[in-house]
Amino acid sequence: MSMDVGGAKGGLKADINVTPLVDVMLVLLIIVMLIAPMLQKGVDIALPEAEHTGDKPDTADQTVVAVGPDSRLYVNSLPVTEADVITKLQGILENSADKTVYLKGDKAAPYRAIMQMMDALRGAGIETVGLITEKKGGNVGGNQ
Template sequence: MTSGKGSLMSDINVTPLVDVMLVLLIIFMVTAPMMTHGVKVETPETTHEKLDVDPKGLMISIDASRRVFVNQYELRASEVREKLPTLLDVGETREVYLKADKSLPYGLVMDVMAQIRDAGIENIGMVTEPVSLAGKDEKGSGL
């Protein structure tokens, strides 16, 4: 009497699930670059080769108004030595990258670097921008 026309289907239809997952994947791929927050810093330009950046490294930024940021956390320049060990595990962090605005006085940048070293970080990388060839031609000092 059960010929197959009236029986229940016991397989799960995964097509709607795959469709929803693909739509979510596309949404996250589009919105992920917009979710990165950073500090606007005009770094100086240099002619050097690009170095590999440690993904476990910490970014310390100093903007043009002399505000210091440890990733997104704002500190005063005088607080770096005291607060840096509480914000990160100094033994675990291998490198700290310092990104300073080119309009800042040299003494301020060196003071922040000294405080980072006093906090226990030995490897400090300076973040710069590569020189563009168009910029060299405009200044007359290039090719």
């Protein structure tokens, strides 16, 4: 793409150089590609350990309720209030073939908070609740 600025033959021509623009855009694309997976880490929950535990469920396809160390609640890594947990879960499970809800309780969370959540899940008609624990030795697993 060029533009004539001079009227005489051999006059000044101004070209728009898109190479620096493409370079900057590629660098920005690489930065976004590197940072995006880090943003999807989820909620950091220190799971309690158990020796006899099954394989870790694939939490990308599962419905997970997490109870943080400060008793904050999360549904699929999104913070929710205690009043909204059941409504949000019913909306998720309505469109899901798997009606299992996995409960991740931080080992520093009060036992009362985890049991209240289990009771609320059962009271809402969710019959299958799995507890996610960490296998002693570092492997994460789920035990129902």
